[in-house]
Amino acid sequence: MISRRGLAFGAGALMVAGVPAAPRAQAQTYDLIIRGGRVIDPSVGLDAIRDVAIMGTSIVAVEPNIAGPATETIDARGKIVTPGLIDIHSHAANKPEFPAAVVREGITGWIDAGSVGMDDIDRAVAVARGAPGIARVLIHVVRGGALSRANARDLNNIDVAGTQGAIARHRDMVVGVKVQISENNAGGNDLETLRRAQEMVGPFGLPIMVHIGQGHSPMRAVMPLLKRGDIVTHLYAPAPNPIYDEQGRIFPEVMAARRRGVIFDFGNGSNGHYEWATTERAMKTGFWPDTISTDFLSVNPSVVDFPNVLSKFLYLGMPLSQVIACGTVNAARVFPCFSDRGTLNVGAPADVALMELRTGRFDFVDNFKAVRTGTQRLFPAGVVVAGKRVT
Numbered sequence: 305m306i307s308r309r310g311l312a313f314g315a316g317a318l319m320v321a322g323v324p325a326a327p328r329a330q331a332q333t334y335d336l337i338i339r340g341g342r343v344i345d346p347s348v349g350l351d352a353i354r355d356v357a358i359m360g361t362s363i364v365a366v367e368p369n370i371a372g373p374a375t376e377t378i379d380a381r382g383k384i385v386t387p388g389l390i391d392i393h394s395h396a397a398n399k400p401e402f403p404a405a406v407v408r409e410g411i412t413g414w415i416d417a418g419s420v421g422m423d424d425i426d427r428a429v430a431v432a433r434g435a436p437g438i439a440r441v442l443i444h445v446v447r448g449g450a451l452s453r454a455n456a457r458d459l460n461n462i463d464v465a466g467t468q469g470a471i472a473r474h475r476d477m478v479v480g481v482k483v484q485i486s487e488n489n490a491g492g493n494d495l496e497t498l499r500r501a502q503e504m505v506g507p508f509g510l511p512i513m514v515h516i517g518q519g520h521s522p523m524r525a526v527m528p529l530l531k532r533g534d535i536v537t538h539l540y541a542p543a544p545n546p547i548y549d550e551q552g553r554i555f556p557e558v559m560a561a562r563r564r565g566v567i568f569d570f571g572n573g574s575n576g577h578y579e580w581a582t583t584e585r586a587m588k589t590g591f592w593p594d595t596i597s598t599d600f601l602s603v604n605p606s607v608v609d610f611p612n613v614l615s616k617f618l619y620l621g622m623p624l625s626q627v628i629a630c631g632t633v634n635a636a637r638v639f640p641c642f643s644d645r646g647t648l649n650v651g652a653p654a655d656v657a658l659m660e661l662r663t664g665r666f667d668f669v670d671n672f673k674a675v676r677t678g679t680q681r682l683f684p685a686g687v688v689v690a691g692k693r694v695t
């Protein structure tokens with residue numbers, strides 16, 4: 305009944321306007337069609353050759369052979385088409401020129417993970433606001449940020465009330481607190497630094513992201529301080545104090561943290577954060593990352609290459625669709641700002657990454673210059689942000 309009344313009303317409205325309704329079968333004109341790519345969208349379990357049609361800033365169809373016409377067409381034959389990549393451990397807010405660099409890697413959403421603390425938060429927020437995609441910031445627990453010499457080895461560098469004030473001023477852009485608990489970042493203050501980070505986010509209901517590895521306290525003491533929704537980054541950081549015991553068994557506290565909803569992130573980085581041997585040993589246990597991220601840019605923008613980081617997990621035996629999930633839908637689930645991202649489902653914002661999956665011999669390097677040679681590698685091959693082609 306309701307739909308019949310709706311139809312009658314619709315027809316009447318059209319008659320009043322004097323415009324005949326277009327027959328449904330007639331081809332629609334789209335703003336952009338990405339044609340013939342292998343669409344891999346783990347959010348809906350899709351891996352098939354499809355066209356992706358976009359109107360304005362939204363995905364409006366994902367189907368075989370969409371008729372068109374379209375104002376613009378991208379030929380994606382031979383390429384992989386995925387939701388825009390989401391990098392939850394980035395440092396793209398650290399320099400004004402970084403956002404334009406990372407989008408070329410297919411990254412349409414990122415989180416700056418603590419490049420700055422309360423002293424510099426306005427600067428990082430301004431860079432994130434100007435980014436082509438969707439960008440947010442984790443404020444560092446130390447007032448000077450990740451890159452300052454003043455670290456948590458001196459607890460006077462942590463200002464809980466001041467940092468809460470900075471979060472309150474940027475409630476829309478600051479989405480959590482970043483903590484580093486390696487020996488050189490926090491020394492014996494690691495657990496106290498974590499407690500103070502939780503104190504900072506408490507009133508706001510925000511997560512913390514903790515950079516683990518090479519720390520003072522054992523992982524078994526660190527994990528109980530993390531709550532549901534918090535993020536562990538550099539999950540495969542080498543000894544001392546990795547996530548497994550001397551026999552290579554994942555600590556029960558780490559397993560318990562995952563069960564209660566703590567997220568485990570890769571965080572490639574460039575300086576001591578992962579090595580192949582630790583990664584391979586942990587991957588063998590089946591303890592795989594929830595999300596894959598770059599942690600690049602604090603050092604050198606030319607080495608940002610999210611598709612390269614994703615490809616390391618192809619080498620490690622992770623199926624392609626799961627690798628893509630770790631850089632799209634899984635990452636989108638971590639922060640509410642990405643709640644409509646990480647998917648190509650109809651109605652979603654039109655953020656799309658194109659990649660090429662090439663076969664050959666490719667060297668993958670860890671943070672200690674150890675090399676593994678794989679047979680497949682993803683390369684960036686185009687990106688669409690909010691319906692507009694960027695590259």
Ligand SMILES: [Zn+2]
Pocket residue numbers: 393394395417599
């Ligand atoms: Zn980092």
